[in-house]
Amino acid sequence: MVGDNDRREVRLFPDWGHRWPLWEVGHGTEMSPEDYGLSPGLTKRLRRWYDTWYRETDPGDTWNDPQLYQKWQEEGARLAEDLETELGDGFIVKYTDYPMG
Amino acid sequence: MGSATTAGALAPTESDAADLDGGFVTIGSRTLTVDQFIAEAKGSAPDAPSAGGFLIDFPQWVRCFSINDTEMVIKEYTTWWNGQEDKKRLRCGDSGFGYKHIRERHEGDWQNKLNRITPTGLFPNVSWDDLMSAAAVNALLVPDYSQTVSGSKRCYVVRMGFHNKNGTLIDAYNVRAVAATNSDRVITVLPIEDGKTLCTN
Secondary structure (H helix, E strand, C coil), X not given: CCCXXXXXXXXXXXXXXECCCEEECCCCEEECHHHHCCCHHHXXXXXXXXXXXXXXXXXXXXXXXXXXXXXXXXXXXXXXXHHHHHHCCCEEEEECCCXXX | CCCECCXXXXXXXXXXXXCCCCCEXXXXXXXXXXXXXXXXXXXXXXXXXXXXXXXXXXXXXXXXXCCCCCCCEEEEXXXXXXXXXXXXXXXXXXXXXXXHHHHHHHHHHHHHHHHHHHHHCCCCCXXXXXXXHHHHHHHHHCCCEEEEECCCEEEEEEEXXXXXXXXXXXXXXXXXXXXXXXXXXXXXXXXXXXXXXXXXX
């Protein structure tokens, strides 16, 4: 069992200029599914989740569709859980979403 | 999706006659002393201390974090595009853009970079956001590369090299700044590790 202090912290959030919503300080900062050997299924969901955010939002603006925003938020939380499961015991995933605006 | 271009900025060329006694920073054709590099980062805050953590002062902090004045300007940067000077502004922002976004999402990235330099004594009394702001000055003023992102944003990248007083390279990395093209907002600024994509649209 790996203690919390020994776990690598992966952060899950989308940002402009980096096409995967994966970040890890001290291990390259901007990470991709290949860096962690993630499954094709989870990779596809991460891609879709990022693309939805990219398509639907602008910095400082609100999402046009509150229901889509709600679904996007919920999928983010699920992705964080599934990502932590795939990464295994040595990792902790922190999910930080964006407000609707 | 935006089209990729090479850096099209027409920034003024500059070769500062830098006093290199205490280490220096190279950014493209620019060579700045550490003091010059950090002095450029200083924000609009009149009450900010003169050394270290001087991007934002206490009254601005209150306006940004207690009153949530999203549009408060912390720092104005100059950029050039097609021969035209333009101003981009680091505003208080929210979790999606500006100072709050950078603080929430990328403070650790910047602190990690600062931690690699400070043991050498090159940057005494400098905080992560001073380094971030100094990097933003140069990414927007003299980008090595820029491209449109998502139609209404532009990504600027510049490489910075940090040298000690003997001229030894201590650290070098690229910096990405993303700014809106349909407003004056600076959206994000972060360091990029070598081998990573400079900008993705």
